[in-house]
Amino acid sequence: MIWIYPLIFLSPFILVLFFGLTGICLEYLHKKSILKRENILKKIKTTNLKKDHSNLEIHDSCLCVGSVTIASDYLKLFLASLRTIFGGRVRSYEILLERARREAILRMKAEAAAKHADLIINVRIQTSTIGKASSRQNANPMVEVIAYGTALISSK
Amino acid sequence: MDKDIYLTNVEIIPGKTIKQYLGLVQGNSIRAKHIGRDIMAGLKNLVGGELKGYTELLSEARDEATQRMIDDAKKMGANGIVNVRFATSSVMQGAAELFVYGTAVIYGENQ
Numbered sequence: 006m007i008w009i010y011p012l013i014f015l016s017p018f019i020l021v022l023f024f025g026l027t028g029i030c031l032e033y034l035h036k037k038s039i040l041k042r043e044n045i046l047k048k049i050k051t052t053n054l055k056k057d058h059s060n061l062e063i064h065d066s067c068l069c070v071g072s073v074t075i076a077s078d079y080l081k082l083f084l085a086s087l088r089t090i091f092g093g094r095v096r097s098y099e100i101l102l103e104r105a106r107r108e109a110i111l112r113m114k115a116e117a118a119a120k121h122a123d124l125i126i127n128v129r130i131q132t133s134t135i136g137k138a139s140s141r142q143n144a145n146p147m148v149e150v151i152a153y154g155t156a157l158i159s160s161k
Numbered sequence: 162m163d164k165d166i167y168l169t170n171v172e173i174i175p176g177k178t179i180k181q182y183l184g185l186v187q188g189n190s191i192r193a194k195h196i197g198r199d200i201m202a203g204l205k206n207l208v209g210g211e212l213k214g215y216t217e218l219l220s221e222a223r224d225e226a227t228q229r230m231i232d233d234a235k236k237m238g239a240n241g242i243v244n245v246r247f248a249t250s251s252v253m254q255g256a257a258e259l260f261v262y263g264t265a266v267i268y269g270e271n272q
Contacts, residue, residue, distance in 0.1 A: 020207075021207075024207040024208045025208075025209075027208050028207075028208040028209040028210060031208060031209075031210050032209070032210065035210065035211075055171050055172065056171075057175070063175045063176035064176065065176070066167065066169055066174065066175040066176065067167075067168065067169075068168035068169060068170060068245060070220075070223065070247070072216060072219060072220055072223070073211060073216055074211065074212045074215035074216045074219060075209075075210065075211050075212065076202070076205065076206050076209055076210070076212050077206075077209050078206065078207060078208050078209030078210075079206070079207065081209060101209070108211070126171060126175075127170050127171045129170065129246075129247075131247065131248075131249070133249040133250065133251070134251065135215070135219075135249065135251045135257045147202075147212065147215065149215070149219060149249055149257070151223075151247055151249065153170060153245075153247060154170060155169040155170050155171050155175065157175055
């Protein structure tokens with residue numbers, strides 16, 4: 006039964022690796038679903054200009070909001086902390102935040118599509134870290150992304 | 162959300178003329194989750210990805226903050242709010258503040 010001791014010692018690392026790999030699989034699936042939905046909602050144009058420059062006959066307008074809260078896994082946290090030793094791009098977090106932003110924009114677009122909008126103007130994207138405890142320095146960051154804009158509905 | 166009040170995040174209400182600016186209106190909401198959901202979010206931290214419970218909580222809080230802003234605007238007799246902005250800040254572990262502000266206006270139909 007001597008072999009069980011290194012296993013007990015290594016078990017947290019094995020779990021982190023296992024959940025991290027599961028996370029990577031889920032990330033891949035999420036990316037595929039984002040691409041699919043972006044293709045469907047392609048007809049709704051977005052801009053962060055304050056005016057609509059396509060001479061649309063405006064019938065109605067409304068505020069559309071999309072938000073998403075996302076967390077990283079412990080494998081990414083570990084990889085990112087390794088990265089801080091040498092410096093450089095933290096690729097795993099780049100992917101995570103890009104996913105969150107695209108998801109937030111998609112949710113905003115889906116809300117606009119439900120109201121038969123043609124265009125969203127003055128889109129603002131805002132990122133904020135929530136639930137960061139001062140006592141836990143190494144806590145897993147949770148990031149909230151909000152995307153909002155004014156949807157314009159043309160008269161038909 | 163009320164249908165009779167217009168919300169936009171640009172300076173105008175598209176397709177309408179603004180008759181009068183009434184001033185700043187605001188609404189806020191601080192929400193915390195119950196511990197069960199916090200534990201679930203902690204478990205979700207293992208694999209990463211979206212935290213559905215938190216997304217739900219924050220959008221509920223945002224709706225409430227928006228509703229408070231609308232109530233504030235109605236008290237002033239407004240029928241629209243322009244230049245709406247959202248802000249989020251964390252005040253403590255497991256709770257977040259949602260803050261919404263804008264300018265209340267009275268609009269009229271175009272000629």
